[in-house]
Amino acid sequence: MPEKTKSKSLFRQPGAKHFQLVHRSQRDPLIHDPEASQHVLKAFVRGNEGKGKTRDELEALIAPSDLQATRPNVGEASLYGVYYDDTEYDYMQHLRPVGIQEEGVDSIWIDAPSTSSNSKSKSKKFSEDMILPPSVLPSKTELPLSSIHAAQSAIPPSLQGLQPDMDPHLRQVLEALEDEAFVDDDPEATADDFFGELVADGERDSDEEVEFEFQEWGVGSDEEHGLDEDADEDAEGQESADWEDRFRKFKAEQKQKGGVVDDGSVVDGYSEGGDTLSGLPKLAVAGGKRRRTGTTDGSGYSLSSSAVYRNAGLTTLDEQFDRLMAKEYGEVLDDDEYDDGDSVSHSSRAPDESDESDESEETPDLLSRPDLQASMSDFLDNYEIIGGRKLRQVMPGMTGADKLETLRRGMASAADKERILAEAERIEREDMERKVNQNEMVGYDEDEDKKDRWDCETILSTYSNLENHPKLIRVRDGAVRPPRGPKIVVDRKTGFPSVVEEDQKEVEDSEDSDDTTKRECANLFVQGGMLILPVKAVRETIKRPKGESKEDKKARKAAVKAERQVRRVEKKAMKSTFEDEKRSFVKVLNGRRGVEGVKKL
Amino acid sequence: MAYVAKDKDYDATGAPLPGEKIHKIRITLTSSNVRNLEKFCADLVNRANDKQLRVKGPVRLPTKVLKITTRKTPCGEGSKTWDRYELKVHKRLIDLNSSSEIVKQITSISLEPGVEVEVTIAA
Numbered sequence A: 001m002p003e004k005t006k007s008k009s010l011f012r013q014p015g016a017k018h019f020q021l022v023h024r025s026q027r028d029p030l031i032h033d034p035e036a037s038q039h040v041l042k043a044f045v046r047g048n049e050g051k052g053k054t055r056d057e058l059e060a061l062i063a064p065s066d067l068q069a070t071r072p073n074v075g076e077a078s079l080y081g082v083y084y085d086d087t088e089y090d091y092m093q094h095l096r097p098v099g100i101q102e103e104g105v106d107s108i109w110i111d112a113p114s115t116s117s118n119s120k121s122k123s124k125k126f127s128e129d130m131i132l133p134p135s136v137l138p139s140k141t142e143l144p145l146s147s148i149h150a151a152q153s154a155i156p157p158s159l160q161g162l163q164p165d166m167d168p169h170l171r172q173v174l175e176a177l178e179d180e181a182f183v184d185d186d187p188e189a190t191a192d193d194f195f196g197e198l199v200a201d202g203e204r205d206s207d208e209e210v211e212f213e214f215q216e217w218g219v220g221s222d223e224e225h226g227l228d229e230d231a232d233e234d235a236e237g238q239e240s241a242d243w244e245d246r247f248r249k250f251k252a253e254q255k256q257k258g259g260v261v262d263d264g265s266v267v268d269g270y271s272e273g274g275d276t277l278s279g280l281p282k283l284a285v286a287g288g289k290r291r292r293t294g295t296t297d298g299s300g301y302s303l304s305s306s307a308v309y310r311n312a313g314l315t316t317l318d319e320q321f322d323r324l325m326a327k328e329y330g331e332v333l334d335d336d337e338y339d340d341g342d343s344v345s346h347s348s349r350a351p352d353e354s355d356e357s358d359e360s361e362e363t364p365d366l367l368s369r370p371d372l373q374a375s376m377s378d379f380l381d382n383y384e385i386i387g388g389r390k391l392r393q394v395m396p397g398m399t400g401a402d403k404l405e406t407l408r409r410g411m412a413s414a415a416d417k418e419r420i421l422a423e424a425e426r427i428e429r430e431d432m433e434r435k436v437n438q439n440e441m442v443g444y445d446e447d448e449d450k451k452d453r454w455d456c457e458t459i460l461s462t463y464s465n466l467e468n469h470p471k472l473i474r475v476r477d478g479a480v481r482p483p484r485g486p487k488i489v490v491d492r493k494t495g496f497p498s499v500v501e502e503d504q505k506e507v508e509d510s511e512d513s514d515d516t517t518k519r520e521c522a523n524l525f526v527q528g529g530m531l532i533l534p535v536k537a538v539r540e541t542i543k544r545p546k547g548e549s550k551e552d553k554k555a556r557k558a559a560v561k562a563e564r565q566v567r568r569v570e571k572k573a574m575k576s577t578f579e580d581e582k583r584s585f586v587k588v589l590n591g592r593r594g595v596e597g598v599k600k601l
Numbered sequence B: 001m002a003y004v005a006k007d008k009d010y011d012a013t014g015a016p017l018p019g020e021k022i023h024k025i026r027i028t029l030t031s032s033n034v035r036n037l038e039k040f041c042a043d044l045v046n047r048a049n050d051k052q053l054r055v056k057g058p059v060r061l062p063t064k065v066l067k068i069t070t071r072k073t074p075c076g077e078g079s080k081t082w083d084r085y086e087l088k089v090h091k092r093l094i095d096l097n098s099s100s101e102i103v104k105q106i107t108s109i110s111l112e113p114g115v116e117v118e119v120t121i122a123a
Helices: A047-051 A055-061 A118-123 A145-152 A168-178 A187-191 A194-199 A243-257 A312-329 A351-355 A372-382 A400-411 A414-437 A446-450 A456-462 A504-512 A550-593 B034-050 B100-108
Strands: A017-023 A039-044 A383-386 A390-393 A487-490 A497-500 A525-527 A530-533 B023-031 B054-071 B082-098 B115-121
Touching: A039 B100, A372 A383, A487 A550, B023 B034, B023 B100, B034 B054, B034 B082, B034 B100, B034 B115, B082 B100, B100 B115
Parallel strands: none
Antiparallel strands: A017 A039, A017 B115, A383 A390, A487 A497, A525 A530, B023 B082, B023 B115, B054 B082
């Protein structure tokens, strides 16, 4: 073999045992044992270790005919490191046994001095493998699945199913357990170790005799249908051990009575199972033959819930129904049936008495706070609701002026208030003194109050009538009047220019006014928010007349040039004005709306 | 100077105590949740140190990152976007020299969720 490869880690060598820490199996009997650990070490085979085959497995793969080798020691050489095919040539002939002195050969065996440290550690290796304590390993035996299913089911399997041959004592006990009448809520009784007493003697074998007589209801017995099982009367207590005999007797009795055979064993109106509901009557089938095989016997009636055994849900419904009926017809409820706290307390009274209402207008005191009335009146007087939602305290003061007064007084701080009030008083006093000194009438000036207070615009408006609407007062001196000609007016809102035709009237008016006001200029000016630009009345295209001389042509060209220049200037002016206006307009708009963007007109 | 045995499994001469067979145990902890893993590791090491065992403290092997890179789309259409999912597997080793008693106590440790524990007992 070539040089020794790196030795494997101790834990990866074939002899190592691997375990996984897992939860204990549910089928382990110790799963519910509080002392046993929750986790166990489960052995598993790691990686490649499980892949190898043992010799037996390999031999099983090879056909038996091939196993028969000619020589017995085929493969022996491979034990000693010679891995060539042994079937034809025997390599063992070249290998000598160690330690055995053969004749004619002088040989001794000398161990090579071992330098590796592995040898030392290996000497510590124990022959015995580590045995884990069994508590750590999973249990050898597992519970069968059937027992687990049995444990999980509500009824133990020994009690499940139809068991006609069940021990009658056991059957009676089971029925008693289901029966409500046996429930004893006496606190004294439950304090005792009741069940401890019961099970103290251990389980009863099926063959054991019991002291008390087994009494079965209704099977040919005359005793009362009481709950008294330990009947003193020995009577016709049919203690036939075989259920079949009893059944036969029962059947015979039924035939005697000639009654309808029901599904439940109904005898004397009392069924053995404890529910006293009778079955629904069966429909007669012609010829006595069941035509429809899949259906149950007899009744053509639909399954109504009244025929179903009362379970928890149906019992609740029954109670609710009873309560409803009581409410409607004023019947007294049974003592057994309790009231839940939520329902309105109803007393047993006749319907005609219900008119006397004990429902009072006011809520009982427990439900309202003692200061409810006070706070309500306070609210109604002093507070108001704005916009359906906001609550606001009402400002004292009937009219607007009064409210303003209260506001003013409230806003003034205490110190300021005093100062202002002092100041006001002082002024009043001085005024009074002055008036007194100057012998003026002190006090209320009637004429002054009666006189109407007018301003100039109001006066001007009084001159208007149907024919005459006086214009705004104009400044006389230094006023620059716009030149005559069609005015282009830029609309303030839309920004579109429009030509305003000067009326004859306006022309006359303008002519009537002062000469100084008539001044022709090409200045821009703003008047009353309107831009007025001087513009030529009519723009005539300069035509080229036929047969013009050189001077004429020069003159015409010059005229055209001049015209164009003027036009350019006008355009520029117009544009810049437009831009300025737009900018200011946008600014105003943004100021109003915040910087959200220009609203497109 | 007298040689005092470090752990109770050996007596003064260094030979193992009779009756107390010590074995080399390797506990391998694997998890994708580092926090729980480290907590459990620390717990184990502390317990082992309390019992004066020779512990080779948690050897952290390189984290293995299992990556899956898939197209996001169920069909082939769209810009070629890829999802890169990965799962990081952390592995820790703890070597102990202990007797079988200790192994019993390992099973009673409350396991952290998500940590897989393997115990290897050397040959």
